[in-house]
Amino acid sequence: MSRGSYQGRFLRVNLTTGNFKAEIIPEEVMLNYVGGRGFGVKYLYDEMTPRIDPLSPQNKLLLLTGPLCGTAASGCSKWIVVTKSPATGGFFRSIGGGKWGPKLKSAGYDFIILEGKAEKPSYLYIEDNQVEVLDADWLWGLDTEETQERIRKRHGEKTQSVCIGPAGEKQVLYAAIVSDRRTASRGGVGTVMGSKNLKAIAVNGSGKTDIFYSEKFRELVRHQIKIVKASPLWELLKERGIACSVKKHYHDRSQSPVRNFRETVFEGIEKLFPEEYYKFKIKSYACWGCMTQCGKIRKVEDGPYKGAISDGPEYEGGAVLGPLIGNSDISFTIAGDALCDLLGIDVISTGVCIAFACELYERGIITKEDTDGLDLTWGNHPAFYTLIEKIGKRDGFGKLLGEGVMRAAKQIGKGAERYAMHVKGIELPAYEPRAIKGYALSYAISNIGGSHMYARPFAEVNLDVDPASEDLWKSEEIIKEQKRIAIWDCALICPFAQAGIQPFGNESEALHFKLLAAATGFEQFSNYDYLAKVAERVITLERAFNI
Numbered sequence: 001m002s003r004g005s006y007q008g009r010f011l012r013v014n015l016t017t018g019n020f021k022a023e024i025i026p027e028e029v030m031l032n033y034v035g036g037r038g039f040g041v042k043y044l045y046d047e048m049t050p051r052i053d054p055l056s057p058q059n060k061l062l063l064l065t066g067p068l069c070g071t072a073a074s075g076c077s078k079w080i081v082v083t084k085s086p087a088t089g090g091f092f093r094s095i096g097g098g099k100w101g102p103k104l105k106s107a108g109y110d111f112i113i114l115e116g117k118a119e120k121p122s123y124l125y126i127e128d129n130q131v132e133v134l135d136a137d138w139l140w141g142l143d144t145e146e147t148q149e150r151i152r153k154r155h156g157e158k159t160q161s162v163c164i165g166p167a168g169e170k171q172v173l174y175a176a177i178v179s180d181r182r183t184a185s186r187g188g189v190g191t192v193m194g195s196k197n198l199k200a201i202a203v204n205g206s207g208k209t210d211i212f213y214s215e216k217f218r219e220l221v222r223h224q225i226k227i228v229k230a231s232p233l234w235e236l237l238k239e240r241g242i243a244c245s246v247k248k249h250y251h252d253r254s255q256s257p258v259r260n261f262r263e264t265v266f267e268g269i270e271k272l273f274p275e276e277y278y279k280f281k282i283k284s285y286a287c288w289g290c291m292t293q294c295g296k297i298r299k300v301e302d303g304p305y306k307g308a309i310s311d312g313p314e315y316e317g318g319a320v321l322g323p324l325i326g327n328s329d330i331s332f333t334i335a336g337d338a339l340c341d342l343l344g345i346d347v348i349s350t351g352v353c354i355a356f357a358c359e360l361y362e363r364g365i366i367t368k369e370d371t372d373g374l375d376l377t378w379g380n381h382p383a384f385y386t387l388i389e390k391i392g393k394r395d396g397f398g399k400l401l402g403e404g405v406m407r408a409a410k411q412i413g414k415g416a417e418r419y420a421m422h423v424k425g426i427e428l429p430a431y432e433p434r435a436i437k438g439y440a441l442s443y444a445i446s447n448i449g450g451s452h453m454y455a456r457p458f459a460e461v462n463l464d465v466d467p468a469s470e471d472l473w474k475s476e477e478i479i480k481e482q483k484r485i486a487i488w489d490c491a492l493i494c495p496f497a498q499a500g501i502q503p504f505g506n507e508s509e510a511l512h513f514k515l516l517a518a519a520t521g522f523e524q525f526s527n528y529d530y531l532a533k534v535a536e537r538v539i540t541l542e543r544a545f546n547i
């Protein structure tokens with residue numbers, strides 16, 4: 001039953017049979033798991049045999065919203081994917097943005113569970129209580145932008161979709177699920193969707209999201225706007241996007257990796273500074289209802305990548321398509337980022353795979369005979385652009401790299417494993433764990449491998465502490481951050497949107513917990529200790545799923 005901002009039901013679709021049903025979310029589940037990642041792991045754990053093949057019809061794919069999704073709270077309307085990952089073989093979660101989450105809520109569902117496998121390429125169309133598994137022959141093979149565009153033409157301009165690109169169809173192991181240009185990209189969630197022959201989930205809805213204590217909620221939203229606007233970070237994110245962090249990482253503490261994590265100083269870094277990216281900006285982009293609008297749409301106006309348009313790159317994309325592969329050509333980072341989104345591949349894994357290949361090439365472990373004739377010298381961006389296309393289409397050498405560095409290294413042999421930068425099969429994000437020591441511990445104990453958003457050592461990343469401090473190593477700090485991010489992932493509060501949310505336990509964070517309580521009517525949600533218990537439950541269940 002609906003309760004406040006919860007629709008109180010989810011949609012279960014069996015793609016093998018085409019059957020579907022709406023099921024009630026018990027109040028006890030809301031209280032114990034809050035939403036998003038919490039709901040995801042609860043249902044995954046309860047319903048799935050952990051030992052199944054992630055790319056078999058027995059795997060389940062869950063797309064979920066949080067309790068604040070579709071409300072007036074700014075930056076709380078993203079969606080999350082939960083499944084068994086083909087990259088790690090364990091529980092995984094990946095978060096996407098855009099406007100799809102509120103649309104799903106307006107159709108009357110808090111989340112979807114997808115089971116089985118469609119007999120042929122299909123897409124799911126949802127319009128309130130009407131649910132259909134439809135033929136996707138006319139969409140198969142299209143990139144993610146064209147797919148969404150054609151769906152809008154058929155089902156109406158207001159239709160919101162999540163979809164996979166050619167990479168998901170062809171089972172690249174780090175394929176993404178994309179909505180607008182926003183991606184749930186890590187862990188192969190798009191690969192799982194492709195394994196089900198599912199190209200897209202298109203949604204229209206006519207409902208609305210209620211609020212339990214509406215007057216109180218309105219007052220809190222007004223306060224949220226004030227707090228976010230007062231944050232010095234907000235203007236920066238709004239104007240420059242997440243690329244604004246590049247300068248800090250490189251120059252203050254050499255925290256970003258260079259040339260496959262071999263070095264930390266890059267000679268061409270000033271060409272990739274935020275002010276350079278700013279010159280390419282044509283407009284901003286926001287997920288639904290977000291006043292921070294961190295998305296920066298950039299266009300390349302001349303040179304070999306003329307015409308490329310990307311919602312990015314953000315910090316990670318710029319770093320892995322830049323210094324990590326020895327490249328200082330800013331246009332390539334924009335065009336390469338756009339290409340990853342269109343093909344539907346994770347930009348972090350793509351960049352790390354290219355860096356891995358460059359190092360093997362330099363060391364003579366692979367040659368042009370292995371790379372389809374591509375010269376993979378550091379910084380040779382025209383070759384990298386071709387390689388991204390090959391990865392996304394699983395063509396030639398790209399097919400091998402599309403397996404991710406862990407598996408590719410095993411196939412190559414000759415000591416290649418030494419240069420494969422991953423934790424538990426997930427390519428490392430653009431933080432140098434030898435400089436940001438908290439990340440070393442975070443990756444090692446994470447339930448999803450090398451993710452920078454599972455437990456983020458904020459104090460270290462934000463340069464608020466002395467890097468030599470022993471405190472950085474304290475497991476308590478990382479456990480605290482694991483819980484904090486788990487709470488955000490259950491509530492689906494975007495950490496970038498809440499510019500004033502740091503440091504831990506500040507006014508902004510407390511305000512968001514009050515928003516949760518006012519929207520749902522569960523007073524418990526305004527209490528950090530209660531939510532920390534929820535987080536512990538979620539993290540423990542993930543671990544239990546993995547063992």
Ligand code: SF4
Nearest residue numbers: 287290294494496497
């Ligand atoms: S800050 Fe950026 S990622 Fe977060 S909700 Fe806003 S637009 Fe989306």
